[in-house]
Amino acid sequence: MNAFFGGIVGGLRHIGKLTIDGVWRLGFITRFLFALLLASGQSVRRIHLTIRELYFSGVLSLLIIIVSGLFVGLVLGLQGYDILQRYGSADAVGVMVALSLLRELGPVIAALLFASRAGSAITAEIGLMKATEQLKAMDMMAVNPIARVVAPRFWGGVLSMPLLAALFSAMGIFGGWLITVVVIGVDDGAFWSQMQAAVEFEYDVMNGVIKSFVFGAVVSLIAVFEGYDCEPTAEGVSRAITRTVVTSALAILALDFVLTSFMFRGQ
Amino acid sequence: MITAEHGAPLVSLRDVRFAYGERSVLRGIDLSVHRGQVVAIMGGSGCGKTTLLRLIGGQLKASSGVVEVDGRDVGKMGRSDLYAMRRRMGMLFQFGALFTDISVFDNVAFPLREHTNLPPSMISDLVLMKLQAVGLRGAASLRPGELSGGMARRVALARAVALDPMLILYDEPFAGLDPISLGIVGQLIRRLNDALGASSVMVTHDVHESLEIVDYIYFVSEGRIVAQGTPDEIRASSDPFVHQFVNAEADGPVPFHYPAPPIDSLLQGVRP
Numbered sequence: 001m002n003a004f005f006g007g008i009v010g011g012l013r014h015i016g017k018l019t020i021d022g023v024w025r026l027g028f029i030t031r032f033l034f035a036l037l038l039a040s041g042q043s044v045r046r047i048h049l050t051i052r053e054l055y056f057s058g059v060l061s062l063l064i065i066i067v068s069g070l071f072v073g074l075v076l077g078l079q080g081y082d083i084l085q086r087y088g089s090a091d092a093v094g095v096m097v098a099l100s101l102l103r104e105l106g107p108v109i110a111a112l113l114f115a116s117r118a119g120s121a122i123t124a125e126i127g128l129m130k131a132t133e134q135l136k137a138m139d140m141m142a143v144n145p146i147a148r149v150v151a152p153r154f155w156g157g158v159l160s161m162p163l164l165a166a167l168f169s170a171m172g173i174f175g176g177w178l179i180t181v182v183v184i185g186v187d188d189g190a191f192w193s194q195m196q197a198a199v200e201f202e203y204d205v206m207n208g209v210i211k212s213f214v215f216g217a218v219v220s221l222i223a224v225f226e227g228y229d230c231e232p233t234a235e236g237v238s239r240a241i242t243r244t245v246v247t248s249a250l251a252i253l254a255l256d257f258v259l260t261s262f263m264f265r266g267q
Numbered sequence: 268m269i270t271a272e273h274g275a276p277l278v279s280l281r282d283v284r285f286a287y288g289e290r291s292v293l294r295g296i297d298l299s300v301h302r303g304q305v306v307a308i309m310g311g312s313g314c315g316k317t318t319l320l321r322l323i324g325g326q327l328k329a330s331s332g333v334v335e336v337d338g339r340d341v342g343k344m345g346r347s348d349l350y351a352m353r354r355r356m357g358m359l360f361q362f363g364a365l366f367t368d369i370s371v372f373d374n375v376a377f378p379l380r381e382h383t384n385l386p387p388s389m390i391s392d393l394v395l396m397k398l399q400a401v402g403l404r405g406a407a408s409l410r411p412g413e414l415s416g417g418m419a420r421r422v423a424l425a426r427a428v429a430l431d432p433m434l435i436l437y438d439e440p441f442a443g444l445d446p447i448s449l450g451i452v453g454q455l456i457r458r459l460n461d462a463l464g465a466s467s468v469m470v471t472h473d474v475h476e477s478l479e480i481v482d483y484i485y486f487v488s489e490g491r492i493v494a495q496g497t498p499d500e501i502r503a504s505s506d507p508f509v510h511q512f513v514n515a516e517a518d519g520p521v522p523f524h525y526p527a528p529p530i531d532s533l534l535q536g537v538r539p
Contacts, residue, residue, distance in 0.1 A: 125368075128367075129366075132362065132364060132367070133360045133361070133362070133364040134364050134365075134366055134367070136326070136360070136364065137358070137360055137364035137366075139326070139353075140324055140326070140353055140356070140358040141353065141354075141358075141377070141378045141381065142349075142350035142351070142353040142354045142381075142382065143377075143378075143381050144350075148381075
């Protein structure tokens, strides 16, 4: 009996510890965000630092974004045509492809790819700088590492994410057009004109842009935080990279639900 | 070599205590570094000597006692005062801590570019002079990854003195170096200190190299200063700790065994 209660108490204690640790971490990441925002002046004044990061997280992610966008569009086109032609509305395939990409798949998949391509690289870089005492060395040279290393990477990520998502959607729509119009033979004019009529700029496009902006900020924050906070060993860095990818993916999907429930309620 | 007192010390620690949470690391340290001196702090691994260096650099704050650098209490400084002080301070990290994504030249130029508005041509001249001083002007365009351990340490040294600091801190400058590099780095520490009119504090456990180049030595064990003196006094010391350290004996005041119950109790089947 004692062992039974002991087990329950142990279990409760474990849950309590996890909760307290979680709250601690949340508080820490919030303080970190404020420190980051306060130290962001340099990212603007010395814009070349931010542009460099924009190159690393944006330009170097182009290939994976373009190729994935194209394939997602091809698949959407095929599936959309297959379903819609049963109801005799194969012409609407353009609308379906465009709306699914602009509202959901563009921001979400681009953010997931961004987290695994650029987010993990940012965590690894900052984590290794910490492990090799480069951040400490910078601090001892009276250079604030949050302003010099963390903030430009954060802003580079925040700025490149909406651009990557837009590119992803554009490539997807191109892929959908390629498979349905060029290969299957859906009417070209119907494909584009129905899309033009059905897609609203503010409701569909801008909401998607807001989503991708939020995802970019969250993924970049998680990536720089995990790198900065990691245990300064090889094992610690590898765990931090894993956490970046896993936490980012969960955060993207959960936030997508929250944002969608506010944005798209049927007009 | 400067051994006598020269006015107020540049660095002085008075009754400094430090603890990580419950674990006491330093217990009542008194230490001073006079202008122009090279001072070594020696002791076994984990005795608290690196903590001492971090207290002087303001990376950690003492639990009690006073850490003064150039007459100002480091423990009471805010971030901007701390950064103002660190601009006049150079630090060499254990493995150099060079920025691996930029060249040797850019590493040495880093503090100059961050803290001065000098034109590029002058920064270039200054960087090449510092690299010349450590004998690596020819390596300016290499990446840190292409350097040997000793070369990386010398580049880091050039970076540490880029702003002509008043105080240079060295964290294990000899760790992991071959005998030739070790001699070179040792000589550089002395020469740069004297040429710049700076003062140096060096944390190390390399007794023989240190005895050649320093003015004064403090021995730290279990968070206290257990012995101190000039190199000649240390060589002649009959203190058992100094004797064990200088002669690298396995057992002595610093025990070979980690504290454990007597071996007899184990043999009688009593488990800890």
